[in-house]
Structure formats: C-alpha cells, structure tokens
Amino acid sequence: MGRKRFTPEGIITHLRTVEIETGKGASVQDVCRKLGVCEQTYYRWKREYGGLRVDQAKRLKGLEQENTRLKKLVADLALDKAILEEVAEGNF
Secondary structure (H helix, E strand, C coil), X not given: CCCCCCXXXXXXXXHHHHHHHHHCCCCHHHHHHHHCCCHHHHHHHHHHHXXXXXXXXXXXXXXXXXXXXXXXXXXXXXXXXXXXXXXXXXXX
C-alpha cells in the first residue's frame, strides 16, 4: 500500500476533527480509523502540530525547508574549504 502525504493544513484539520469527535465521546482509536490514520501517526502529529493554526504550520514547514537548504550549503562549503586547505598544504 502506498504512503499518503498529508499537507500541514490537512493534518491540522484531522487533529481538530479528532478533538471534536473525542469531545462527543468517541475514542481516539475509532476516530483515527475513520480518518484513515493510525493512532501513532495521530500522536506524532499532535506532538508536532498541536496548538498550531494553519498559517503557522505553513510558516513552520517553510522554515524547516529553508533550514535544510542552508545546512546543505554549509556542508558543501565546509567540504570545499577542506579540499582547498589540503591542496594548499600539498597533501593531495
């Protein structure tokens, strides 16, 4: 079975749905089954996105992507620096 990708907006919608349904007396397990996610996924989402609004979640994901991009750039520059230092010392 293929893996589904949920957007931050969809995740927050699912979290709110679970909150509403559990408030009505349904169990988390039943609501998660209706939504098509496992309980473990729900609790992971709750830990990561709990208390966020949709616009905040979008901004969070954007910042995470930017952070990843910048980390890759720093790693590339550090590698380039190490290579240049070795060449400068004559240890190639």
